[in-house]
Amino acid sequence: MAAALSVISGKWKLSIINQLLSGQKRYSEINRAIPGMTEKMLSQQIRELEEDGIVSRHIFPEVPPRVEYSLTPIGQELSSIFYTLERWGSHYMTVTNANGEVIQPDYTCYTLVKQDDEVVKAEV
Amino acid sequence: MAAALSVISGKWKLSIINQLLSGQKRYSEINRAIPGMTEKMLSQQIRELEEDGIVSRHIFPEVPPRVEYSLTPIGQELSSIFYTLERWGSHYMTVTNANGEVIQPDYTCYTLVKQDDEVVKAEV
DNA sequence: CCCATAACCTACCAAAAAGTACGTTCCGCA
DNA sequence: TGCGGAACGTACTTTTTGGTAGGTTATGGG
Numbered sequence: 381m382a383a384a385l386s387v388i389s390g391k392w393k394l395s396i397i398n399q400l401l402s403g404q405k406r407y408s409e410i411n412r413a414i415p416g417m418t419e420k421m422l423s424q425q426i427r428e429l430e431e432d433g434i435v436s437r438h439i440f441p442e443v444p445p446r447v448e449y450s451l452t453p454i455g456q457e458l459s460s461i462f463y464t465l466e467r468w469g470s471h472y473m474t475v476t477n478a479n480g481e482v483i484q485p486d487y488t489c490y491t492l493v494k495q496d497d498e499v500v501k502a503e504v
Numbered sequence: 505m506a507a508a509l510s511v512i513s514g515k516w517k518l519s520i521i522n523q524l525l526s527g528q529k530r531y532s533e534i535n536r537a538i539p540g541m542t543e544k545m546l547s548q549q550i551r552e553l554e555e556d557g558i559v560s561r562h563i564f565p566e567v568p569p570r571v572e573y574s575l576t577p578i579g580q581e582l583s584s585i586f587y588t589l590e591r592w593g594s595h596y597m598t599v600t601n602a603n604g605e606v607i608q609p610d611y612t613c614y615t616l617v618k619q620d621d622e623v624v625k626a627e628v
Numbered sequence: 629c630c631c632a633t634a635a636c637c638t639a640c641c642a643a644a645a646a647g648t649a650c651g652t653t654c655c656g657c658a
Numbered sequence: 659t660g661c662g663g664a665a666c667g668t669a670c671t672t673t674t675t676g677g678t679a680g681g682t683t684a685t686g687g688g
Contacts, residue, residue, distance in 0.1 A: 381586065387596070407666085408663085418646090420648085420668095443653090443654055444655070444663060445664055445666085447664085454596060463588075464585050465509065465585060468508050469505045469508035473507060514676095515675080542677065543636075544676090563635095567634090630688095632686095634683095638682100639679090641676100643674100644676090645674070646671100647670100649671105650669090650670105651669105652665100652666085652668105
C-alpha cells in the first residue's frame with residue numbers, strides 16, 4: 381500500500397497518468413493539456429514514473445526531437461485506483477461544500493467540553 | 505480525486521485510519537500501536553483528519569483526561585481505497601524486486617537512441 | 629513532596645517537494 | 659541573421675512537511 385502511494389504521490393502524477401490513460405501522447409501534448417504545470421515538473425515527474433515502471437518512453441531520433449509516452453501494462457492497471465479515488469472523492473464532496481467546510485448531513489461531529497464545571501456538548 | 509488524495513496524504517494518516525478501522529481507540533492506544541511516530545505527529549495529523557471530517561473526537565472530562573477517536577461514516581468508507589491500494593501495491597511488488605528495481609517480466613521497456621548516426625534500441 | 633500519566637501545545641530545525649528563471653541543441657523558416 | 663519549437667537540464671528559492679525538545683494541567687501513588 382505504501383508502494384502504491386509512493387508511486388502516485390506527487391502533485392502532477394495523477395494528471396499525467398490520466399492523460400496517458402487515453403493513449404500514447406507526446407511531451408508537448410501532455411504539457412499543453414495540464415495547465416499550471418511547468419515543463420520542469422513534467423519532465424521530473426514523468427521520469428520518476430518511468431523509473432517506477434509506470435510509463436515507457438519512446439524517443440524518435442528526428443529533428444526536431446519527438447518523444448512519446450505511454451503507460452506500461454502495470455501502469456494501465458492503475459485505473460482501478462483512479463476509479464476508487466474518484467468514487468470516494470465525489471462522494472466526499474457531496475458532504476463538503478465549496479469552501480472545504482464539512483457539512484456532514486447524516487451525523488454530527490461533537491466534542492464534550494467542561495464549561496464552568498459543567499459538561500456541555502459542543503458541535504465542531 | 506484530488507480531494508481524496510489530499511485527505512489521505514500525510515506520512516501517518518493511513519496508519520492512523522488503519523488503527524481506527526478496527527474500532528474506537530484512545531490517543532495513547534494509537535500512539536503505542538504505531539512505532540516511530542511521535543506524539544506531535546499523531547495529534548497534528550489526527551487533527552487534520554478531524555477537520556476533514558474523517559474522524560470524530562470524544563473528550564471525556566475526567567482526570568486524568570481521556571480522548572477517544574473513531575471514524576465517521578465517510579471515514580469508514582475509505583476502506584475501499586485501502587483495499588484497492590493494497591491490491592495494486594501487492595501486484596506491483598511482484599514485478600519489482602527488493603531493491604526497488606523493476607523486473608517487468610511480460611514486456612520490455614526500451615528507448616531508441618542515436619549512436620554514431622545509427623539508431624539503436626537500448627533497454628532501460 | 630516529587631514523579632508519573634494523559635493528551636496535548638509551542639518554538640525551533642531539517643529535509644523534501646515544488647516553483648522560477650534561464651540555458652541548451654539542432655534545424656527549418658522568413 | 660536571428661527566431662522559434664521541441665524536450666529537456668541546472669541553479670536557486672520558496673513552501674510544505676516532518677522531527678526534536680521542551681512545557682502544560684491536574685491528580686493519585688510511593
